[in-house]
Amino acid sequence: MMLSDKPSAPRGPLEVSDVSRSSMTLSWLAPVSDGGAAVVAYVIERREHLSPTWTRVARVKPQTTVYTVGNLTERTDYQFRVYAENVEGVGPPLTLDVPVSPRRPSGEFRTVLNYRRIQRGAEPAPFPPPERSKH
16 A cells, blocks of 8 residues: 655746746746655745735646746836645745846836936936037
8 A cells, every 4th residue: 555645845946037018937847756746736825025925826747847927016026935735735935035026128227227327426317417508
């Protein structure tokens, strides 16, 4: 008779890609050990950085190792974790090492960043300085 146990944590790192104002995509790899019983799902959770409360985002099929988390708030730091689940329950989580924050695509900031680069060493002005007259 073969005994089964909970699976090990999904293999990492837990990667983040395709970050936008309100979503980001997480990806991970299957656990090293399924605990002797097939993985039936992955459970994805999130929390705002420093919050004690984790919220379930999704429970996805075992063949799914990429998931886009939506309904995020721009400029809010989030932490994520993913568990593998089998008939014995969920194993330990794979946790994102650092908090991440949804943001605008980088192209929307290009003008501001270029302007600040010109102003190196000075406080960035909210508008370009007025032109001086040549009297």
